Amino acid sequence: MSALLEVRELGVGAGGQPLVEDVDFAIGRKERVGLIGESGSGKSLTASAIMGLLPEGLAASGSATLAGTELIGAGERTLSRLRGRELAMVFQEPMTALNPAMRVGRQVAEVMLLHNTSQNRRSAHAAAVELLDRVRLPDPGRAARAYPHQLSGGQRQRVVLAIALANDPALLVCDEPTTALDVTVQAQILELILEGTRDRDTSLLFITHDLAVVASVCDRVLVMYQGRIVEAGDTKQVLSAPEHDYTRRLLAASTLEVSK
Ligand SMILES: Nc1ncnc2c1ncn2[C@@H]1O[C@H](COP(=O)(O)OP(=O)(O)OP(=O)(O)O)[C@@H](O)[C@H]1O
Ligand SMILES: [Mg+2]
Helix, strand or coil, X not given: CCCCEEEEEEXXXXXXXXXXXXXXXXXXXXXXXXXXXXXXXXXXXHHHHHHCCCCCCEEEEEEEEECCEECCCCCHHHHHHHECCCEEEEXXXXXXXXXXXXXXXXXXXXXXXXCCCCCCHHHHHHHHHHHHHHCCCCCHHHXXXXXXXXXXXXXXXXHHHHXXXXXXXXXXXXXXXXXXXXXXXXXXXHHXXXXXXXXXXCEEEEECCCHHHHHHHCCEEEEEECCEEEEEEEHHHHHHCCCCHHHHHHHHXXXXXXXX
């Protein structure tokens, strides 16, 4: 069976300047793939290019198909049909994903109404409260009526995750989803991401600086360096016997111990 996401010769450039080059990888159904690499190596741009969310002035080239649908250069109509439905994302800062002026329950409900996965407001609201419960927001019925600023950072990220999982996406893209949170909350959010993807056979592209997280979450890992993927393979293999110099340095700088 072919992969869910197929990325071929993906590039991102600003004017004539290449920022990401020659990126090739695939993600199978139910597969969890980590993307690691130093700051500025092109991880977020790779994810944004796939989501069709590159910042102004940047352009993507090459190909990325999701279940056969080309994403690179796709029109806003195609992209908005897929985003929030087949393709969902969670970023580092939850506030960027939330509407500050709308109650969070409504925001979860809206994404289901938008994609017709809930038939009416009443069922969408009930489903939203269920989702808020699934991401373990205490007192979900009450939490649904809160505005984002009335929640903590960790609670907001739970809401973002509820929105991302609302329509059972085929692929969830996470870009440092726990970096802004304190350590205990990080572990809880990570567990929820794992649960949410495992339960529904969702594939995962997970960007992180944390090699321990990669080791515990990802089946395979891609290592980026200066805009290119320099190493890719089975997580255990790459982390225990890195082939590329850069991966070796990355591992040497971390406290992770991987058993062979
Ligand atoms: N809007 C932009 N215009 C021009 N260059 C950009 C823009 N956004 C990012 N870049 C450059 O592209 C490169 C890759 O950026 P990217 O955000 O993908 O890095 P990253 O691997 O996600 O880093 P981090 O781990 O710090 O999040 C960097 O050198 C960055 O300076
Ligand atoms: Mg980034």
